[in-house]
Amino acid sequence: MAQHAENAYYVPHGTKWPIIGSIGMFLMLGSAAMWLNDSAIAKWTFYGGAGILIYMLVGWFGEVIRESEDGVYNSQVDTSFRMGMLWFIFSEVMFFACFFGALFYARVFSVPWLGGEGTGAFTNEMLWQGYQNVWPTAGPAQLGGEFQTIPAFGIPFLNTLILLASGFTVTMAHHALKKNQRKALVLWLAATVALGFVFVFFQVEEYIEAYMELGLTLGSGIYGSTFFMLTGFHGMHVTLGAIMLLVIMLRCMKGHFKPDQHFGFEAVAWYWHFVDVVWLGLFIFVYVF
Amino acid sequence: MTTEHTHDTHDHAGAHASDHHDDHDHKPTGFMNRWLFTTNHKDIGTLYLVFSLIMFLIGGSMAMVIRAELFMPGLQLVEPDFFNQMTTMHALIMVFGAVMPAWVGFANWMIPLMVGAPDMALPRMNNWSFWILPFAFTMLLSTLFMDSGGPAAGWTLYPPLSLQTGQSFAFVVFAVHMMGVSSIMGSINVIATILNMRAPGMTLLRMPLFVWTWLITAFLLIAVMPVLAGAVTMLLTDHFFGTSFFNAAGGGDPVMFQHIFWFFGHPEVYIMILPAFGVVSEILPTFSRKPLFGYAAMVYATASIAFLSFIVWAHHMFSVGMPLSGELFFMYATMLIAVPTGVKVFNWVSTMWKGSMTFETPMLFAIGFVVLFTIGGLSGLMLAIASVDLQYHDTYFVVAHFHYVLVPGAVFALMAGTYYWLPKWTGNMYSEKWGKIHFWLSAISVNILFFPQHYLGLAGMPRRIPDYSTQFADFNMLSSIGGFIFGASQLIFVGVIIHCVYRSKVKATSRVWEGAKGLEWTVPSPAPYHTFDVPPPINAQTVAHADEYDH
Numbered sequence: 135m136a137q138h139a140e141n142a143y144y145v146p147h148g149t150k151w152p153i154i155g156s157i158g159m160f161l162m163l164g165s166a167a168m169w170l171n172d173s174a175i176a177k178w179t180f181y182g183g184a185g186i187l188i189y190m191l192v193g194w195f196g197e198v199i200r201e202s203e204d205g206v207y208n209s210q211v212d213t214s215f216r217m218g219m220l221w222f223i224f225s226e227v228m229f230f231a232c233f234f235g236a237l238f239y240a241r242v243f244s245v246p247w248l249g250g251e252g253t254g255a256f257t258n259e260m261l262w263q264g265y266q267n268v269w270p271t272a273g274p275a276q277l278g279g280e281f282q283t284i285p286a287f288g289i290p291f292l293n294t295l296i297l298l299a300s301g302f303t304v305t306m307a308h309h310a311l312k313k314n315q316r317k318a319l320v321l322w323l324a325a326t327v328a329l330g331f332v333f334v335f336f337q338v339e340e341y342i343e344a345y346m347e348l349g350l351t352l353g354s355g356i357y358g359s360t361f362f363m364l365t366g367f368h369g370m371h372v373t374l375g376a377i378m379l380l381v382i383m384l385r386c387m388k389g390h391f392k393p394d395q396h397f398g399f400e401a402v403a404w405y406w407h408f409v410d411v412v413w414l415g416l417f418i419f420v421y422v423f
Numbered sequence: 424m425t426t427e428h429t430h431d432t433h434d435h436a437g438a439h440a441s442d443h444h445d446d447h448d449h450k451p452t453g454f455m456n457r458w459l460f461t462t463n464h465k466d467i468g469t470l471y472l473v474f475s476l477i478m479f480l481i482g483g484s485m486a487m488v489i490r491a492e493l494f495m496p497g498l499q500l501v502e503p504d505f506f507n508q509m510t511t512m513h514a515l516i517m518v519f520g521a522v523m524p525a526w527v528g529f530a531n532w533m534i535p536l537m538v539g540a541p542d543m544a545l546p547r548m549n550n551w552s553f554w555i556l557p558f559a560f561t562m563l564l565s566t567l568f569m570d571s572g573g574p575a576a577g578w579t580l581y582p583p584l585s586l587q588t589g590q591s592f593a594f595v596v597f598a599v600h601m602m603g604v605s606s607i608m609g610s611i612n613v614i615a616t617i618l619n620m621r622a623p624g625m626t627l628l629r630m631p632l633f634v635w636t637w638l639i640t641a642f643l644l645i646a647v648m649p650v651l652a653g654a655v656t657m658l659l660t661d662h663f664f665g666t667s668f669f670n671a672a673g674g675g676d677p678v679m680f681q682h683i684f685w686f687f688g689h690p691e692v693y694i695m696i697l698p699a700f701g702v703v704s705e706i707l708p709t710f711s712r713k714p715l716f717g718y719a720a721m722v723y724a725t726a727s728i729a730f731l732s733f734i735v736w737a738h739h740m741f742s743v744g745m746p747l748s749g750e751l752f753f754m755y756a757t758m759l760i761a762v763p764t765g766v767k768v769f770n771w772v773s774t775m776w777k778g779s780m781t782f783e784t785p786m787l788f789a790i791g792f793v794v795l796f797t798i799g800g801l802s803g804l805m806l807a808i809a810s811v812d813l814q815y816h817d818t819y820f821v822v823a824h825f826h827y828v829l830v831p832g833a834v835f836a837l838m839a840g841t842y843y844w845l846p847k848w849t850g851n852m853y854s855e856k857w858g859k860i861h862f863w864l865s866a867i868s869v870n871i872l873f874f875p876q877h878y879l880g881l882a883g884m885p886r887r888i889p890d891y892s893t894q895f896a897d898f899n900m901l902s903s904i905g906g907f908i909f910g911a912s913q914l915i916f917v918g919v920i921i922h923c924v925y926r927s928k929v930k931a932t933s934r935v936w937e938g939a940k941g942l943e944w945t946v947p948s949p950a951p952y953h954t955f956d957v958p959p960p961i962n963a964q965t966v967a968h969a970d971e972y973d974h
């Protein structure tokens with residue numbers, strides 16, 4: 135605990151980054167909305183906003199990293215960071231829970247009801263006569279046309295192995311860091327980053343196949359909706375996680391982190407494991423069943 | 424314990440805090456440094472509070488438009504579509520712009536002071552949580568000036584109606600995303616502060632109840648704001664990218680949106696009321712000069728309410744055609760909430776029982792809260808009965824219910840808290856006379872405004888409609904008159920605050936209220952820019968309430 139002034143809790147005096155972040159976010163999202171409303175220039179202001187956001191992130195994290203390297207954070211500050219990261223991951227869990235909830239609701243309730251089960255008998259009789267409760271489905275109106283699904287034990291299974299392997303490599307990197315084996319640390323991290331990007335590469339391949347050959351699109355009824363939203367948001371998280379790992383790797387190469395103090399590393403590792411666990415849920419409920 | 428005893432400690436701690444601060448109590452100079460770049464929990468708290476007051480006035484003006492249109496049957500003032508925009512925007516602004524940010528403002532100001540922390544745990548992020556809000560609400564309000572007008576499908580954004588919104592649709596969705604980001608960051612900060620920044624000796628069961636209720640509120644926020652974000656994201660993709668989450672033709676279901684929305688929405692109403700419970704639990708003991716009755720029970724009741732709030736959401740959907748088992752489950756689960764809520768009301772009343780009560784403005788608002796919130800709780804219980812809710816649903820009875828819990832509930836508690844801590848924030852006493860006038864005008868008019876709506880609802884007047892059958896005319900006129908008085912009374916509130924900050928000559932003491940207990944009263948008024956750089960001593964004199972010290 136911070137009992138003495140020399141070891142006081144670090145309270146920064148002023149920061150310009152948040153307001154820059156807000157401006158960037160406002161510009162980016164406002165432009166996105168205008169873009170969706172078919173504005174011609176919005177696309178460019180969107181990129182401008184995104185650029186400001188990235189500038190903010192680089193600047194803000196850069197400042198925090200410098201402070202961390204200068205040793206201004208005591209163990210209590212470290213605990214605050216840890217709590218912050220854990221609760222942030224919890225919020226992400228709930229975000230994915232929302233889309234999993236939509237998937238389960240569709241499979242357990244709405245599709246069976248449309249097919250005439252339970253209280254849905256009349257709906258089926260009057261509106262969608264002949265529609266059967268099946269999964270996968272593009273709904274009674276067969277929105278988006280016929281489609282086929284991605285077989286679970288092809289690329290998705292490979293991707294499962296890739297992500298599990300990356301969970302292993304990042305743990306090995308952590309052990310190396312704790313034993314102060316810097317070379318092994320960087321190598322294991324490099325392997326993790328590579329696996330992350332390979333995963334994303336395969337995911338993109340899979341999307342191309344879905345759109346080009348299988349007729350499976352975002353518009354393929356409830357199956358397409360849940361499939362692409364879940365895997366899409368997951369893929370975005372993997373991309374983000376891989377970029378974060380890359381940054382951590384570069385920091386390791388610059389000699390950052392100590393065997394007993396490396397919150398930044400751990401935070402990203404937690405994030406990576408979280409992304410991993412979400413994938414397992416996806417693999418089971420989106421691909422296999 | 425004797426009064427002298429208490430004063431002793433406060434003088435000591437106060438002196439201690441001030442000489443510690445003589446050397447580095449520098450406020451940043453310049454407007455930008457002070458307000459735009461600030462990392463100080465007190466400045467950020469002030470920003471939140473001022474922002475929410477402005478939003479309260481904007482949202483309130485929209486309510487005045489609504490009540491003016493409903494003053495008489497027939498369409499006289501506004502177009503029906505604009506009327507719908509007003510109901511939608513009024514709710515969005517009051518919920519996300521007024522009540523929630525106001526509570527975060529209180530959290531910022533008070534939690535570090537109450538647990539003996541030098542600041543919030545993550546001060547930079549704290550700045551960002553606030554500074555997202557003005558941008559988010561600029562985006563939301565700007566939709567009113569678009570060709571399509573603002574959103575008009577109700578704050579619940581139910582599809583398919585909400586999907587017919589024009590241009591403004593994407594702006595609303597992104598504004599909600601921004602509010603969500605702000606709330607989540609704010610909550611993470613609150614949790615980290617409470618769990619990690621307490622002064623040594625400030626154990627969990629010695630924390631003020633306001634801190635406890637915010638801890639639980641923050642948990643609720645982190646759990647449900649992402650779900651709302653997901654829900655509006657699905658609306659967005661259904662609207663623009665051809666997904667079928669809420670489209671039966673594609674195998675989805677509009678009712679699914681309602682489930683997801685209310686999974687967020689019901690905890691959301693507790694997000695707005697739990698900190699109110701906390702504030703009232705601070706104020707009643709002070710002016711009853713008695714310890715809070717059943718402190719631990721209050722903590723457990725709050726936690727139970729929070730838990731139950733996750734499993735009652737579909738009581739908003741009794742008439743939507745759920746399976747019978749669903750109706751029954753959600754009916755009984757909802758009724759269960761009355762138990763911990765009853766515990767709370769019982770404890771508040773018992774706290775006042777045989778106390779030597781005085782009735783300063785904060786106390787008046789707190790007592791008003793206990794009485795009028797309970798009325799709202801009881802109408803909630805009526806709505807919880809699935810079979811009769813089929814009649815009440817989407818009528819003015821529901822409007823009366825949630826306005827009783829939100830206006831003389833959450834908003835009265837906000838006002839009680841403002842009057843209670845304003846001297847601590849500003850160092851000046853507000854005008855007790857005008858505070859009391861504000862209270863009595865508000866308390867009387869709020870009942871004229873909302874009580875008749877119960878009868879309107881029972882008689883079948885639907886909500887969110889600009890015109891009505893002539894049989895509802897008298898009660899609507901009465902309600903509107905109450906509304907105008909209530910609206911005007913809030914200008915007194917603004918006046919009292921401005922007077923207190925800039926004009927008041929009466930200086931506040933550190934303790935401010937004779938019966939006040941807790942760490943925040945051990946520092947001078949106004950609270951120095953930096954407090955508790957050195958953790959304060961925690962003992963029977965500095966702890967607000969804890970069962971172990973009460974006996």
Ligand code: HEM
Pocket residue numbers: 579692693695696738739740757758760761764799800801802803804806807808812815816817821824825828829832833
């Ligand atoms: C004893 C506790 C409570 C019970 C049993 C209860 C029950 C209910 C029920 C059953 C409804 C749905 C009515 C309908 O639409 O037909 C409802 C609506 C509502 N309640 Fe409560 N409630 C309680 C407390 C609260 C509190 C504390 C708040 C907020 C501070 C609140 C805010 C609302 C709101 C905003 C709505 C309407 C939302 C909308 O449709 O726009 N309630 N309540």
Ligand SMILES: [Cu+2]
Pocket residue numbers: 688689692735736738739
């Ligand atoms: Cu509810």
